[in-house]
Amino acid sequence: MKRRLFLQGGAAAPLVTVIPGALREALAEEGGWRTYETVTKVEIGSSAGVTRAWIPLPFTAQTAWHRPLGNRWTGNGRMKVVKDAKYGAEMLYCEWQRGERAPVAEVTSRFATRDRAVDLLKPAGSATEDPAALKLALQPTALLPADGIVRETAQEITAGRRTDLDKARAIYEWVVENTFRDPKVKGCGWGDIKSMLETRNFGGKCGDINALFVGLARASGVPARDVYGVRVAPSAAGYKSLGLGSANASRAQHCRAEFYARGIGWVPVDPADVRKVALEEPPGNLRIGNPRVMVVRRKLFGAWEMNWLAYNTAHDVVLPGSKTTVPYLMYPNGESGGRVLDQLDPDAFRYAITAREIKA
Numbered sequence: 596m597k598r599r600l601f602l603q604g605g606a607a608a609p610l611v612t613v614i615p616g617a618l619r620e621a622l623a624e625e626g627g628w629r630t631y632e633t634v635t636k637v638e639i640g641s642s643a644g645v646t647r648a649w650i651p652l653p654f655t656a657q658t659a660w661h662r663p664l665g666n667r668w669t670g671n672g673r674m675k676v677v678k679d680a681k682y683g684a685e686m687l688y689c690e691w692q693r694g695e696r697a698p699v700a701e702v703t704s705r706f707a708t709r710d711r712a713v714d715l716l717k718p719a720g721s722a723t724e725d726p727a728a729l730k731l732a733l734q735p736t737a738l739l740p741a742d743g744i745v746r747e748t749a750q751e752i753t754a755g756r757r758t759d760l761d762k763a764r765a766i767y768e769w770v771v772e773n774t775f776r777d778p779k780v781k782g783c784g785w786g787d788i789k790s791m792l793e794t795r796n797f798g799g800k801c802g803d804i805n806a807l808f809v810g811l812a813r814a815s816g817v818p819a820r821d822v823y824g825v826r827v828a829p830s831a832a833g834y835k836s837l838g839l840g841s842a843n844a845s846r847a848q849h850c851r852a853e854f855y856a857r858g859i860g861w862v863p864v865d866p867a868d869v870r871k872v873a874l875e876e877p878p879g880n881l882r883i884g885n886p887r888v889m890v891v892r893r894k895l896f897g898a899w900e901m902n903w904l905a906y907n908t909a910h911d912v913v914l915p916g917s918k919t920t921v922p923y924l925m926y927p928n929g930e931s932g933g934r935v936l937d938q939l940d941p942d943a944f945r946y947a948i949t950a951r952e953i954k955a
Contacts, residue, residue, distance in 0.1 A: 627709035630664065630953040631827045633844065633904060637927055638945045639698040642691065644932030646698045649914050651823075651924050652676065652685040653706045654905040660711035661905055663704075670700035677915045682731070684907030684924050688915055698931075705953065708901035713862050715760065715897050729855060732818035736910040738785060738922055739810040744792045749814035759817045759856040766811045767866055767896050772883065773797050774804045776870040782939035783848055785922050786810075786821070802923070804867035805852040818855040820908045823925035825849065827950035828902035834891065836875035837868055838902050844948040845941045848925045851899060865895040904950075 637648045653663045668674055672691035678684065691698040735741040752769045753762040777798035784799040786806030791797055797807075805821055812819035826847040830838035839847050849868075853861045869892045873881045881888050912924045919935055921928060927946045929936035936944045 628662070628707045629709065629828075629901075630705060630707045631904065631950060632703060632705045632953050633825070633827060633948060633950045634701060634703045635927060635948045636701040636946065637689065637699065637929065639691075639929060639931055639936070640945055642695060642698050642931045643934070644693050646672075646691040646695065646929070646931040647914075647916060648689040648698070648700060648927060648929040649677075649924070650687040650689070650700070650702050650927045651906040652687060652702070653704050654822075654824075654907060655683070655685055660709055660899070660901055662707040664706050666702055666704045668700065668702040670698075671695065672698055672700060674700060679907070679909045679912050679915075679924065682907060682909035682912075684909035684912065686915075686924060690916065704904075706904060708904070710899070710901050711863050712898040713859065715859065715862070724855060724860070729818045732820045732855060733813050733816070735810075735813065736922075738787045738789070739806060739813065739910070740789055741810070741814040743789070745789060745810055746814040748792055749811045752811065753815045759854065760859065760862075762815045762817050763812055763819070763854045763856065763862065763864070764896065766808055766815065766817075767864055770804060770808045770811070770866040771869050771892060774799065774807065774866070774870055776800060776804070776867070776874040778874070783850060783925065801850045801865075801867035801871075802925075804870060805850055805865065808852050808864065808866055809854075812854050819852060821850050821852055821910070821923065822905050822908055823848075823850045823923050824903050824905040825925070825948065825950070826903050828952055830900055830902055832891075832900055834872055834876060834887075836871050837891075837900065839950060842949045842951055844950040845946065847948070847950075849903060850923070850925060851903070851905075862897055863895075863899040864897070865899060869895055 635650050639646055652666055654661055655663055668687055672689050674689045676685055677688045687702050689700040753765050756762045756765050774797040780800045783802035786802045788807045788810040809819040809821050825844050826839045826849050828839055851865045853863045855861050872891045873883055873888045907924055909924050913920050926938040928938045
């Protein structure tokens with residue numbers, strides 16, 4: 596039977612195939628912007644009953660380091676853009692009715708990014724943020740409690756520190772010193788920071804190590820949040836471990852973190868990537884004091900290289916149309932006949948993500 600094919604774009608901005616002149620001129624004038632395209636394809640080979648999928652879409656905010664340029668999608672089911680009610684994380688919701696033997700969906704997204712850096716020696720002084728956003732960035736989540744051992748540890752780390760910046764710096768250095776990247780952890784790790792602190796097992800990946808920074812910051816009264824995304828290009832800084840080695844981004848998910856300092860604004864950090872460099876850069880297992888590691892350690896308190904697409908900052912996401920809750924929305928999710936598909940196994944789930952830079 597011939598498959599049905601739909602092209603939908605009503606709920607999201609249309610994909611910008613050619614960047615409009617005004618936007619192109621604005622990006623060129625500001626400098627440093629690069630445009631990328633990602634394609635996420637979901638194929639569920641063994642469907643049973645009603646089948647659903649949720650595909651993360653690019654960060655919707657226009658910032659000094661990220662500009663969304665639209666999405667388009669095709670497939671043989673019902674598709675629409677939906678949002679997480681609490682954080683506003685956008686995703687493409689796909690649904691196939693019973694009897695569809697080969698559910699398929701493909702979403703193409705374009706966006707522009709440029710490297711992000713905050714001059715911590717020259718505070719803006721007038722930085723402001725929506726109080727509701729700051730309140731949200733202080734709230735505990737299921738895996739990031741702000742009491743008990745988390746609060747006790749945070750108090751020990753930040754003792755004597757008074758400013759947001761000083762507290763965050765102390766937490767960042769503590770996380771870098773005490774954690775390690777564990778390659779055996781599946782995916783990016785779930786970020787169960789209470790268990791990490793109770794067991795004193797500080798091994799993990801970005802979803803664990805950066806979550807530890809965020810949880811300790813919140814417990815110290817410093818607004819902080821994880822930012823979930825995926826790497827889309829090689830690193831221009833000469834670190835193979837900090838970039839995408841090919842067009843295949845199916846396993847390139849990476850979460851980062853940021854905190855809010857009064858008088859400065861949101862400050863990007865990434866202690867997990869410091870530990871990634873220490874583990875993976877040749878010859879491997881570098882000491883934390885190694886010069887190549889120290890360069891990254893200094894840089895990643897206040898800066899991100901933007902060879903990376905941000906999706907959202909959402910925790911404890913209740914997938915629309917389902918009873919399933921996921922700790923974060925960084926991977927495609929799916930279920931078929933009430934069975935949850937393993938989001939960390941793209942080969943079994945059968946999804947693929949590719950990324951490329953769009954040259955002018």
